[in-house]
Amino acid sequence: MRTRVRRIWRGWYGYARLMFLTVLQYRVAVLSSAALSVVWILLLTRVWTAVYGERGLVEGFDLETLIVYLTLVNLQNVIMSNSVTRIITERVRVGTVLFDIARPMPLISQLIAQQAGQSVGVCGFVLLAAPFAALVGGLAPPADLGAAVTYPVALTLGWLINTLLAILVGLATFWAMEIGGFTLLYQVVAGFLSGTSVPVVFFPGVFGVIVELLPFRFTGYVPAAVYVGQIDGVAVLRTMGWAVVWIVLLGGLLALVWGRAYRKVVVQGG
Amino acid sequence: MARPRTLPQREAVDSPARAGRRGWLVTLRRTIRLYWILRLAAWRSALQYRLNILFMVAAGVAYQGVGFVFVWVLLHSFPTLAGWGLREVLFLYGLRLVAHALWLVCCDGFQLIDRAVREGEFERMLLRPVNPLIQLATYERQLDPFGDLLTGLTMFGIALGITDIDWTLWKAVYCVLAVIGGALIEASFHVGVGSLAFRLQNLRSVQLFIDDSMSILGSYPHGIFSPRFQWFLTFTMPIAFIAYLPASVLLERTDGLVVPGWLGYASPLVGVLVFMLAYRVWSWQMRHYQGVGH
Numbered sequence: 036m037r038t039r040v041r042r043i044w045r046g047w048y049g050y051a052r053l054m055f056l057t058v059l060q061y062r063v064a065v066l067s068s069a070a071l072s073v074v075w076i077l078l079l080t081r082v083w084t085a086v087y088g089e090r091g092l093v094e095g096f097d098l099e100t101l102i103v104y105l106t107l108v109n110l111q112n113v114i115m116s117n118s119v120t121r122i123i124t125e126r127v128r129v130g131t132v133l134f135d136i137a138r139p140m141p142l143i144s145q146l147i148a149q150q151a152g153q154s155v156g157v158c159g160f161v162l163l164a165a166p167f168a169a170l171v172g173g174l175a176p177p178a179d180l181g182a183a184v185t186y187p188v189a190l191t192l193g194w195l196i197n198t199l200l201a202i203l204v205g206l207a208t209f210w211a212m213e214i215g216g217f218t219l220l221y222q223v224v225a226g227f228l229s230g231t232s233v234p235v236v237f238f239p240g241v242f243g244v245i246v247e248l249l250p251f252r253f254t255g256y257v258p259a260a261v262y263v264g265q266i267d268g269v270a271v272l273r274t275m276g277w278a279v280v281w282i283v284l285l286g287g288l289l290a291l292v293w294g295r296a297y298r299k300v301v302v303q304g305g
Numbered sequence: 306m307a308r309p310r311t312l313p314q315r316e317a318v319d320s321p322a323r324a325g326r327r328g329w330l331v332t333l334r335r336t337i338r339l340y341w342i343l344r345l346a347a348w349r350s351a352l353q354y355r356l357n358i359l360f361m362v363a364a365g366v367a368y369q370g371v372g373f374v375f376v377w378v379l380l381h382s383f384p385t386l387a388g389w390g391l392r393e394v395l396f397l398y399g400l401r402l403v404a405h406a407l408w409l410v411c412c413d414g415f416q417l418i419d420r421a422v423r424e425g426e427f428e429r430m431l432l433r434p435v436n437p438l439i440q441l442a443t444y445e446r447q448l449d450p451f452g453d454l455l456t457g458l459t460m461f462g463i464a465l466g467i468t469d470i471d472w473t474l475w476k477a478v479y480c481v482l483a484v485i486g487g488a489l490i491e492a493s494f495h496v497g498v499g500s501l502a503f504r505l506q507n508l509r510s511v512q513l514f515i516d517d518s519m520s521i522l523g524s525y526p527h528g529i530f531s532p533r534f535q536w537f538l539t540f541t542m543p544i545a546f547i548a549y550l551p552a553s554v555l556l557e558r559t560d561g562l563v564v565p566g567w568l569g570y571a572s573p574l575v576g577v578l579v580f581m582l583a584y585r586v587w588s589w590q591m592r593h594y595q596g597v598g599h
Contacts, residue, residue, distance in 0.1 A: 067510035071517050078521045085529035086383035093382060216360025216449075220367050227371045239381045 046140040051152030054118075058156030065157055068116065069164035072109045076172040079105045079232055094236045099173070100263045104234060106172035108259040111190065112231050113161050114154050115197050115254055119146045120218050123205035136300060143202060143293060150198045178264025185271050189258040192278040197254040199285040200225065206289075209296035230256030234265070250281045339435045343443035347414065351446040358448050365452020372524065373398055373460065387528030392468045393556055394526065399461030400480075400555075401524045401548035404487025406454035412492055414444030418499040419508040428596055438496070438587065470555055479570070483551035486576025490547050491519055493576075493583035500583075500590035523547045532563045539564050546575045 058065055080102050087098045096104070123146065126132040135142050165174065177183040204221050208214050228235075228251040235256045238246045246252060257274055260266045266274055351358065376398065380391040389397070418441055421427045430440040470476065494515050502508055523544045527535045539545040550569035553559050559566030 063507070064510040067514045071514050074514075074518050074521055078525065081529040082379065082386065082525060085387045086379060086385075211356070214357075214360070216357050216362075216364045219364035220360065223364065223368045223371050227374065232375045233378050237378060237382055239378065242378075 043140075047144065047148045047151075050140075050145050050148035051155070054149040054152030055156040058153055058160075062160070065113075065160045066163075069113050069157075069160050072113050073164055073167050073171055075232075076106050076109050076168050079109070080172040094234070095265060096234060096236075099175075100265065101234070102173040103175045104259050104263050104265070105232075106168050106174055107262055108231050108255050109172075110161050110165060110168055111193075111259060112226065112229075112255060113164070114157050115194065115229075116157070117150055117198065117201040118153055119150045119198065119201045120205035120221075122146065122149060123202070124208045124214055124218070127208045132300065136297070143289060146202050146205075147198055150201070154194060175263075177262050178267065181267065181271070182262055182264050185275070186258060186262045189253075189261045189271070189275060189278070192275060192282065193254045193258050196250050196278065196281055196285060199282065199289055200250065200254075203285065203289055203292060206292050206296050209299045225251050225254075228252070229254045230259075234260065236265075250285065253278045253281060336436060336439055340439050340443060343435070343440065344411075347443050347446050348448070351448045361447060361449040362452035362455065365449040366456045369402055369453055369456040372520070376525075387526045388561060389526045389528070389558070392464060393552075393558070395460055396464035396468050396556060397526065397548055397552040398524050399457055399459075399464045400484065400552050401487065401520070402453060402457030403461050404484045404547055405491055405520065405523075406450055406457045407484060407488035408491040408495075409450035410454055411488070412442035412495075413447070413450050415441045415492070415495055415499055416512050417441070417444050418502040419506065422502045422594070423506060425596070427594070431594075437591070438584070441499075468556065470557075476555060479573075480551070480555060482573035483548075483554075486573035487547040487551070489576035489580040490543055493579040494519065496580070496583040496587050500587040503590050503593045503595075519544055519547065523549065525549075528561055535563045539568070543575060543579055546572045546579075 083101055083105065084098060087093070087101075091097060123132070126135060132142075135145060138145070140148075168174065177186055204214075204218060207217060211217075227233075228246050228249060230252055235243070235246050235252045237243075253274075257266065257278065261271055261274075373395070376386070376394050377391065380386060380394070384390070386394055415438070418427075421430065421441060421444065426444075427437065430437045433440065495512065498508060498511055498515055501511070505511075522538060522542075527538060527545055527549050530538070535545070539550075545564075550562070550564075551572045553562055554566070554569035554572075559569055562569070
């Protein structure tokens with residue numbers, strides 16, 4: 036039993052470490068995406084400051100809280116940026132995915148581990164960018180002790196949902212070889228719906244209801260809103276409960292889709 | 306070790322001295338003709354992958370469309386953005402996007418400069434009797450810029466329908482020139498950054514940064530920024546000239562500017578000047594080209 040756990044751990048650690056080192060290798064690209072998020076924070080905070088003017092509270096947000104929210108959510112977004120979709124697409128196209136499947140560690144676990152390694156690596160760069168983001172936008176400590184404790188949990192759940200979604204998108208490559216356009220489309224729409232430029236409570240009417248029903252808000256809005264105390268008390272637990280439900284749902288869906296994709300691979304390589 | 310080599314003299318093939326008396330005109334006509342031949346060839350090649358084209362164009366539409374949905378959601382809760390209503394912001398957004406798409410549709414291959422240098426393709430370009438800049442411009446075989454163009458024209462078209470501008474011939478001419486000027490400014494940034502390819506291996510992230518920064522800082526009324534930052538966006542990084550100043554002129558909103566209103570009329574000229582400057586930098590940096598040993 037213990038050797039089994041150790042072996043599994045070694046697999047996860049190995050993949051995560053690999054991606055961590057890859058991030059260090061591509062440091063210029065990561066730094067520039069962190070820098071870009073600072074430019075984006077600059078614009079967003081100015082836009083929101085301009086529209087707020089003298090208003091106090093809109094949709095439960097005062098300007099100060101909103102600025103912290105926007106700064107945080109965009110820094111988070113750099114950590115959430117995924118490469119699992121790209122990894123799987125490339126490996127399927129070239130055919131090396133066969134080696135991945137032949138390994139004792141399940142492909143999906145390999146991908147999650149790689150994404151974990153990447154996100155941890157990117158975290159370091161985000162911490163470098165954070166002082167600039169705070170200067171351009173604004174950062175503050177968590178709203179209260181409860182927020183400080185629940186924020187990491189909410190962020191982790193959101194990260195997992197984001198990763199599962201990204202892998203699901205990547206699996207589409209088993210049916211269509213070239214999905215660059217589709218991936219870009221997904222990233223753009225998912226990024227917006229997660230609340231990186233507008234907190235999801237601002238989405239009007241039916242649009243707002245739909246966004247509320249989709250899983251994307253957990254990957255951006257929810258953790259940041261927990262941090263600034265926009266979601267607090269029992270609502271935090273309820274929201275996280277929903278996040279867990281989504282993780283189970285997406286996990287099930289992923290297992291189903293992967294089962295089908297797997298058979299597809301056998302046919303192609305057979 | 307790559308050995309430094311001197312450039313084949315580009316002037317030798319298309320210099321005014323060689324091309325005869327009305328040299329520069331002949332050269333220009335020849336360059337434009339060759340540009341079209343190369344451009345059409347690249348597009349024909351892109352048209353081979355039909356399904357992905359559809360997605361790429363759709364992605365281009367979504368990428369730019371989502372940016373505007375942000376403004377739409379925003380102005381749903383609030384009446385104006387720095388005094389600009391939804392229609393006016395749409396006009397500005399559309400104008401910027403058309404300028405952006407114009408540069409991309411014409412010259413997007415230029416973004417592949419680092420790859421061309423790294424993989425030795427640039428060597429081939431130096432040997433052919435066409436300006437390397439033209440060859441690079443026509444190098445890309447993707448069609449997603451047409452997604453940008455589609456979105457830009459649609460937005461701009463809608464904005465034209467709902468904003469009340471007294472169109473005169475002069476205004477229309479100015480508008481077209483401003484779009485060309487805006488495209489030239491965006492191109493200049495890319496040509497300037499691209500000239501770093503002779504010294505750096507990979508420019509992709511720098512290019513993305515420049516590209517996104519221009520779309521982030523160029524598409525909104527600059528009244529939201531502090532006056533000092535507005536000066537910066539006008540004189541240091543001339544992003545204001547891409548669309549904000551022209552839109553201010555056309556919408557008669559020059560009274561809100563931190564710079565003199567007449568400066569807005571100069572936008573097309575600024576485009577030409579900035580591009581000339583970028584071309585100078587490019588030609589100067591090209592001398593530092595070293596073959597990769599092919």
